[in-house]
Amino acid sequence: MKKLIISVVSALVIIIVAYSAGIGYYAEKFQANTTFGSVDISNLTLPEAEEKIQEDIYSKTFQITENGQEVGSIQLGELEPELQTGEVLTETYNSQNPNEWITGYFQSENHDGGLMETMNFDEQKLNKQLANLGLSNEERTAAQDAAIEYTEAQGYYVTEAEEGNQLDIDKVKKLIMNGIQNGEESIEINSAYLEPELSSHDEKIDSIMEQIETAKNTEINLEIAGNNVTIPQETIEEWIYFDSNNEIVYDQELIYEYLGTLNDEYATYNKPRQFQSTSEGEVTVEPGTLGWSIDRESETQNILADLQAGENVSRQPNIVGTGYNTGGNDIGDSYVEVSVDHQTMWVYVDGQIVVETPIVTGQIGTDTVPGAYSIWDKEEDAELKGYNPRTERDYVQPVNYWLPFDDTGQGIHDAGWQSNFGGNTYQVSGSLGCINTPPDVMAEVFAHAYEGMPVLIH
Template structure:
């Protein structure tokens, strides 16, 4: 019995000595089964553990692939790393109680430290390595943002955003570092491709398209001499663009072109007219000063203003010239008719003939120029001045009444020097182009005819 007690006591003493030796041993070492960020640092001193962790890190290498094809590999050692692992390892070391060393033989301590947060790499080295692997953006396709496009055939449409293969270099760096940290063997670099900044679903695209649709839906009805013209939506759409501040603008130069198209259809400037004459039936009257056109600048500015307001509108167009009226005829039913062949002047008011008189028109060589004109002035006791090509002399001729109607000097006036009017008088003593009128008739003509009255000469 005594022998047995001695044996047990000796065994306990050995165990105690061994346990104490273990405490002394692990007072300066990591305990058994200790992993620091997947690196086994069991039974290593702090400097030894730091050296091993750094060695493991230096041996880390990651393969880069692009769309499944290998493009190269990068090892951490190539990036000239600087390690700051001592502090994290020290915290781990101090968290272990040497008195508990025996328990670690039966369990493991795993410290999931973020190694890469304690590693600094040389960014220039990484850039150079990426460049060596051809991972620069020099030959790569940039992503394309969704865009609003215009074509005459389709109007405004949205083109979808397109992915490219240019790299977000900063994202690629982080991807590589994260991969090394996570112990990954491969990284797919298309995860670091630059993405389009604007897609077709973005709110800004929707806002622009909504503005365009609202503008297209604005109905502008132009009233032109009794006709109504609704500006087509596709025309409005073609005038839209967005300025540097992304504000919708209507191109007034293009609107002026459209007004010019309307003038080609409706304007009466420089156009022959058919006219129902008193003695000759329907005749063709050559262009003269009578006529109107839509004022391109004023009308374009008004159309743009209407579009900016976004309100439907119906209105008369802005016109320049003479003879415009909503009934569709710039001669109307109040006018002066001068029939050169019959050497007669007729005056009509509201469609009724109110006066008629024989006249003398221009002599051959100084003919009265046919055309549609309008009285633009009325003067009493006037002096007519000009040059007589037949006598090759300047002249001054006083008259009682003067009513000019074109821009070359033609007009209606009394002519007390004429011995007769009508017939063939104009062939031998015709005027220089004016309408010579009997003095006794001229006073009535002057009274009946207002400024602006059309004068039809044929």
């Protein structure tokens, strides 16, 4: 019994001594079964572990494959990786308890995340190595983002994103580091392609297409002289483009041009017109100051506001000129008519002749210019001033009544100096272009006239 006790005590002493020796040994070394990435650093001091990790990484050679085809190899040392493993290794070392060194022989401890944080490549060197293998992005197809395109046939539509085969160097780096940590000898790079930034279902694409749909579906109805004109959807689409923030803006020049087409179709300004004359049947009256058109400058801004509001609207456009009405006839039933051939003037009010009188128009050389005009002022006791090209002198002529109707000085006024009216008087003592009217009639003409009243001279 005594011998048994001595043997047990001796064994315990040996175990204690061995355990204590192990504590002393692992006080400065990593425990058994410790790996850093794929590098076994068991039983190594911190400097020895760091040196081994660096030697192992620098000696690594990887076969590079793309879509299963081998394209070459890269030796990691040629990339001159920068390793700063000291801090991570020290942290790993300090996390191990030397008093528990025995457990290291029964379980492994792998610090596989630390390598990612401590290694960095020279990107230029990696690019050069890839280029040497024929993997330069300059010779590869870039990924194409989904985009919004426009054609007259289709309007706006989305083109799908397209995959390319240019390499994302950051992804290649991660593949290499993962390969190091996992002890791989081959790296497949087809998972490191640069991806399109925008897909056809991206929120930005959806948002822009939604803006386009809202804009083109905005119903803008213009009531033009009794005609209802709804701006077509395809026309609105033509006006759309996008600023740097991908916000819809509208081409104001195209809107302005579109309004020009409406003027061509509906406006009366600067257009000849057919007129049922008193003495000659239907005649053509040349353009003058009479007439209206859409105010393209201000109406462009109105349409912009309508589109930006995105609400359906029906309204009359801004109009400039004279004679605008919903019936489309800018002459109406009240007007002044002058026949140069007949040297006669008629004043119509509500379709009825209220004044008919002989007159004297411009003498040959200072002819009265035919056209469709409108009275723009009414003045009593006026002084007409100007230059007489026949006498080559300036003149000042007082008159009792003055009704100007164009922008060159033509108008209707009394002419007490004329001894005769009508007939051929205009050929020998005609005016400088005005409508000379008998004084006893001019007061009545003046009484019926109003600003904006059409004056038709033919």
